[in-house]
Amino acid sequence: MKTLLTSVLLTGHLALNAQFQEQDFDGTQSYPLPYMIDTTAGNIWQVGMPQKPLFNAARSAPNAIVTDTLAAYPPTNTSSFIVKSDLAGYWGWSVFFLRFYHAFDTDTLQEGGYVEVSWDNGASWTNIFSDWMMPLNIENYYADDWTPIIADTLSNGQIGYSGRSGSLTGGLRWVYSSFCWETIGYPLADSVFVRFSFFSDSIPEARDGWMIDNITVEAYIAHPVSAFTRMDDFIVVAPNPVQDQLNIVYDVDQDRTPVHLELIDPAGRAVRVLADGEFPPGDRHIQLDRRELPRPAGPLLLAGHIGGRSVAHRIILAPVSVVDH
Known part of the structure; x- marks a missing residue:
């Protein structure tokens, strides 16, 4: 599946082909996405450092938003928080994305988290998987x-996320979710509200609930995934698996094309930035020795963007012991 995996890099200004807002719950983002936690009694959403059996670290340390940073979620509870993106500044942008990383630990197909959107300032809400306002690409x-994972239908009828992403022995597994609205032919509202809700039934469960981090709203003039059908035409990664050297060759079409390429490990951490800046037209070549890459064998993700074209390429590293024999 070809998809947008990373946002356009911000270097003191928004890149020419995108708008960008992010909420990492650490107060470090340059273009913060506002959020509001419902103050209703019994709301269990908290921002802080997770300290639970499975939820023991945020994706971007130290904080995430989680259904209680310490305790298991209680029975018979519905808790929500909202993020708001003002779309007035996105006028003329035909495509925008909501993306976030999250982990869940609930009773499968019974309890869990779900996402709703509102185009009328919160007067009405629609489950994001069945949003009628605009066409959606969902991954x-x-x-x-x-x-890929498939969303579940919870016992309250909402489509969302349930079960356990990871295990107590194997560790936490982050899930990446991306929702794309294509606004051509539709009137763009002044703002979009996105509500994240967690639901539990009447049966007590000693489970961690739902944890979310790095929520991003991005807007583009054109769909950045549209060029993925010709991915091999603009980027080549070889050999794969990587035994001795990793070679990445990519094509830049226009002058001052913004390029950001990085390697992401299985925990979702950027382990090395390979390209970061604006480049002239032409072919470019990145070459790395296996010893310059992380020592553990296994998968890495080459992710980023070359102008408006997104990159998502799985790379397998050979064991260093094999390379160094």
Whole structure:
């Protein structure tokens, strides 16, 4: 599955082909996405450092938003928080994305988290999987090996996420979710509200609930995924698996094309930035020795963008012991 995996890099200004807002709950983002936690009694959403059996670290340390940073979620509870993106500044942008990383630990097909959108300032809400306002491209998969996952129908009738992303022995697995609205032919509202809700039934469960981090809203003039059908035409990665050297050759079409390429490990962390800046037209070549890459064998994700073209390429590293024999 070919998909947008990373946002356009911000270097003191918004890149020419995109608008960008992010909420990492650490107060470090340059263009913050506002959020509001419902103050209703019993709301269990908290921002802080997760300290639970499975939820023991944020994706971007130290904080995430989680259904209680310490305790298991209680029975018979519905808790929500809202993020708001003002779309007035996106006038003329035909495509925009909501993306976030999250983990869940609930009773499968019974309890879990779901996402709703509102185009009328919160007067009405629609489940994001069945949003009628605009066409959607939806993708969900594990961020460590890019295996797609399928949303569940919870016992309250909402389409969302349930079960356990990871295990107590194997560790937490972050899930990446991306929702795309194509606004051509539709009037763009002044703002979009996105509500994240967690639901539990009447049966007590000693589970961690739902944890979310790195929520991003991005807007583009053109769909950045549209060129993925010709991915091999603008980027080549070889050999794969990587034994001795990793070679990445990519094509830049226009002058001052913004390029950002990075390697992401199975935990979703950027382990090396390969390209970051604006480049002239032509072919470019990145070459790395296996010893310059992380020592553990296994998968990495080459992710980023070359202008308006997004990159998502799975790379397998050979064991260093094999390379160094």
